Amino acid sequence: MKITKTITYFDSPGPKNTADCAELAVERAKDLGITKIVAASSGGATAREFANAVKGTGIHLVIVTHAFGFSEPGVWEFDAELAKELRAAGHTVLCGTHALSGLERALSRSPRVGGGSRTEAVAEAFRRTIAVGLKVAVECVLIAADQGAVGVTDEVIAVGGTAEGADTVLVIRPAHTAAFFDLQVREIVAMPRNR
Structure with missing residues (x-):
């Protein structure tokens, strides 16, 4: 079977x-x-x-936020009132450790241990060769699967961005982090052309 579809490329x-x-x-x-x-x-x-955007569509959102302490020790950056509103509307809000760095980043930044890690190399490869948003979208799907918010047999739409906002949309078949190589990016719907 042959499938033809349009991919949207953003200038930046x-x-x-x-x-x-x-x-x-x-x-x-x-x-x-x-x-x-x-x-x-x-x-x-x-x-x-x-x-x-999803109001009235029956589409369920799984919002993945930074972990507590990502930017400042003990602080959650996400708007707590908005989290309540989203949950009341039937959506899911998850707070998770970055699957493609987490503990690895602490080790690579340590003056005692130092050096890069294989996990961070995977993340950097996504960032540099495809798009930061792709790395973010993949990571969020791993976090969502690990927390049971998405299954690993049905496709999801995954959305990520570069620093702020969204600029990458993918179709992904999820996997748990421990089964990372089972994850499949099946379609690129949108991404920035210049990074």
Whole structure:
């Protein structure tokens, strides 16, 4: 079977692409009968945009945020009130450790241990050769699968971005982090062309 579809390329990464990504994600989810969109959102702006985009569609959002202490010890960057609103609307908000760095980053940054890790090499390869948003989207799907928010047999729409906002939309068959090589990026729906 041959499938022909359009890929959207943005001139550059960043939050200016978030509304378009929300529209494209919902459109592709409907086309494929996918019921879950996994989206990264550190502070809540991207989550709010996607919540508006899925209203009335029956699509469930799984918002993956930074872990507590990501930017400042003991602090969660995500808007706590928005998290309550999203959960009340039936969506899921997860706070998870980065699957493609986590403890590895602590070791590589340590003056006592130092050096790069294989896990961080995988993350860096995604960032440099494809898109930061692809790395983020893959990581969020791993986190969501590990926390049971998505299954590992059904495809999801995955959304990531570069620093802020959304600029990458993918179709992914999830996997747990421990089974990383079972994860499949099946489609690139949108991504920045220049990084």
